[in-house]
Amino acid sequence: MGYNIGVSEEIFSRVEDVLEDLRQGKPVIVVDDEERENEGDFVIAAEKATPEIINLMAREGGGLVCLALNPERFDDLELGLPIQNTSRMGTPFGVPVDASSVTTGTSAHERALTARWAADESKGPDDFLRPGHLYTLRASEGGVLRRAGHTEASVDLARLAGLYPAAVICEIMDQDGTMARLPRLIEVAKRHGLRLITVAEIIRFRLAREIYVERLLARPLRTRWGDFVLYLYRDRIKGDVHLALVSGRITENILVRVQRECPVGDVFGSVVCDCREQMDSALFRIGQEGGVFVYLRQEPGSAETVARILEHIDPAYLERERYEAERYIGTGAQILKDLGVSSMRLLTNNPRKMVGIEGFGLTITERVPIQPRPRKENMEHLLKKRDDMGHIIGPLDQPEEI
The missing domain is CATH 3.90.870.10 (DHBP synthase)
Incomplete structure (x- = not known):
């Protein structure tokens, strides 16, 4: 790394x-x-x-x-x-x-x-x-x-x-x-x-050896993607609160998406990144097929966190992501284990995430790609994810207009 x-x-x-x-x-x-x-x-x-x-x-x-x-x-x-x-x-x-x-x-x-x-x-x-x-x-x-x-x-x-x-x-x-x-x-x-x-x-x-997430609650949640059970988890070390949405029963080879929070994309619909589109695509598929969506919150109240998010196309931001992702993958893996997940089909374009999650005793039977919608506004971001971070992304040669 x-x-x-x-x-x-x-x-x-x-x-x-x-x-x-x-x-x-x-x-x-x-x-x-x-x-x-x-x-x-x-x-x-x-x-x-x-x-x-x-x-x-x-x-x-x-x-x-x-x-x-x-x-x-x-x-x-x-x-x-x-x-x-x-x-x-x-x-x-x-x-x-x-x-x-x-x-x-x-x-x-x-x-x-x-x-x-x-x-x-x-x-x-x-x-x-x-x-x-x-x-x-x-x-x-x-x-x-x-x-x-x-x-x-x-x-x-x-x-x-x-x-x-x-x-x-x-x-x-x-x-x-x-x-x-x-x-x-x-x-x-x-x-x-x-x-x-x-x-x-x-x-x-x-x-891989220490349990540091605790389940706080579980509640039914009706969404536009279907009916889920919402689980709330707390990181005992950092204090972060994370979410998991579960559709249907936990089974072998269940469809899973682990995604980090991006307020400017997820909430405000930034066109510079593809975070909201990935979230919508994953929740739609999980709502249709059943599965688990783990949503990892960023450190609360951190101006540095917001600044990092706004630097999506900054090469330094993408370099730091390599390190930050290590800890978040571990948190996601602990949440999946608590939910009873043992094997999964992972929704991701990032091979590093696959290796990271398997390092915590979980089995990934298939990588399920999420094809982004290339636009002029997010093209630089997608190219850096593909070329600098090793994400497996399909053709980017026909960007759409907003």
């Missing part, structure tokens, strides 16, 4: 192997997506921090050596978020600290000690000096399922490894002082015998 440099995905390790290395006290390298920073960080569980590992991070990484903590521990230690966060990625820095027993706090030995103390719940706020030499970071509630950053990834990995949910991380810089990208990260990993893993893989791992 997002690594377009011609490198085989075999360079990335399985989450299970990375977790075992962390349990053994061995650092790993976590790489985020190119739509974010496309950078790599050394990661070690805080309770496993040693002077040798801190020295490796400082010498080979060259970036800031930071202590990432789960939000409960961060707040318990009263590390605070001292200023309004205006950083581009919203990196949640707190007050830098030292263990109270250190001298200068700058040595690798003393920073390793500070990290281990932070993972020791017998230590409280009074056991740390402020300001110190180990920068602190507060992971978001929900980890990578809420914010796909190195901070959340490192804390999630420590927790998944059965260790205290705190980690020491350090950005890896290139020899010219810029941030190292994937080719350089591969070289560093090979030289030190370390495993590489992506934030995206950690997200997939968690989505």
